[in-house]
Structure formats: structure tokens, C-alpha cells
Amino acid sequence: MYFPQSQIKTNLSTNGGEFVTLSTNENYIGSYWSTSSGKYYTKKNPQDTPYEELIKFAPLPLNNDSSVSILGIQSRGSIENLNPNYEEVLAYDLARGVDVNNPEIRLIPQYFLPSPSEKEYSLGAFTRYLCKRTNQNIYIEINKDTFNGLKDASSEYLFSLYEPFKITWTLTGDTASEVSKINFDVVSQYEKQNKFKGLVKYFKNYSQFYKPS
Helix, strand or coil, rough: CCHHHHHEEEEEEEEEEEEEECCCEECCCEEEEECCCCCCCCCCCCCCCCCCCCCCCCCCCCCCCCCCCCCCCCCCCCCHHHHHHHHHHHHHHCCCCCCCCCCCCCCCEECCCCCHHHHHHCCCCEEEEEEEEEECCCEEECCHHHHHHHHHHCECCCCCHHHEEEEEECCCEHHHHHHHHHHHHHHHHHHHHHCCHHHHHHHCCCCCEEEEE
């Protein structure tokens, strides 16, 4: 399929929580490109084949909290595709009295980019909050409120489908490479201890937010 250069944007990137693949409904992390008509595709550009169409998570219109979005698959797929044990999840929610048909409380985590404070820089490290899709090696960075909601099994969230966790991220050091190694080792160790396959690949830059000490 041919796309005029004036009608596409190439070499875009996502850390997750923005798109799912149309064919599998799985969270997408990596390069993508878009068209002026509002279509999104995997890979860096149309010449990088084969590419797949992406579907954006629809925003939640009744909630001003940018940390969450309702599961808004625009065409193919539904919530059942998030978890192979969806029937068990539903049974658990129903047993707890959760209204699973109320769209205002069935929220999923959305990607959040943290911004370390000056106090955290003075301490030399800060906490990054993430969650893992249950039974799938899919990771999304989230904010603290979303982390607490999932951890506390708040009925506001689809907590049964996500496992929240946190890591300590080093911010300062003598060199960026030194800080990068520290962070990589921390994430690698966490991946190994918790059997979170692919976690080390989630972070693209292990010296992210670095400042010289």
C-alpha cells in the first residue's frame, strides 16, 4: 500500500499503554508510524514491512485522571482477550460485589512518564512504578496513585488483570555509564527474582533522568 510522504509521520515510538495490535489485542511497545487519517501501524515507516495496524486505547470521557483509561478497543476484540483466565477473574470480581458491567469503574493502567523532583535528585534515586499484565510479559509504567489502586485491589481498576511493582532508579553518579549499569543490574535482578521475562527490554535508556553528582 502506498502512502504519500506528506500524509504520514514516521519514526515515532511508544513505551506501552497507548496502543494494542489489531490482530492480537496485545499492548504494543516500540516504533510506529501514523497517517493523516488517524491510522497507526507498527515499524518505523511503510517501507519497513511487514507492519501491523495498531488501535489506540480510547480515553475515559468521565474521568479527569490522566493515569487511567477505559478499555476502548475501537474495533476487533474485547476485554476477554486481556487474560486467558478471564472467566475466573469475573467470578472473583462478582464474589467481591464488583459491578463488572459499570464502565466507569473498569479502568486499565495507562503509561505515565515520571519526572524526578529536586528532592529526589538530592537523594540520588527515586521510585518508578510499573505493572505487569497477569499471565503475560507486558509491562507499563504507571504513576503512584494507579500503583496504589492496583495494589489495594480497588474496584475502580481492573486489578485482577495487572500485577503492580516498583523499582528504585538511580539518578546521580560520577558518569552516565555508571548510573546506567546500576539501573540495569537492579532491573536484571528484579527480572530474575520474579521471573518477569522481558522486563530489562522495557527500559530503553538506563541512564534516563541522569544528572552528574
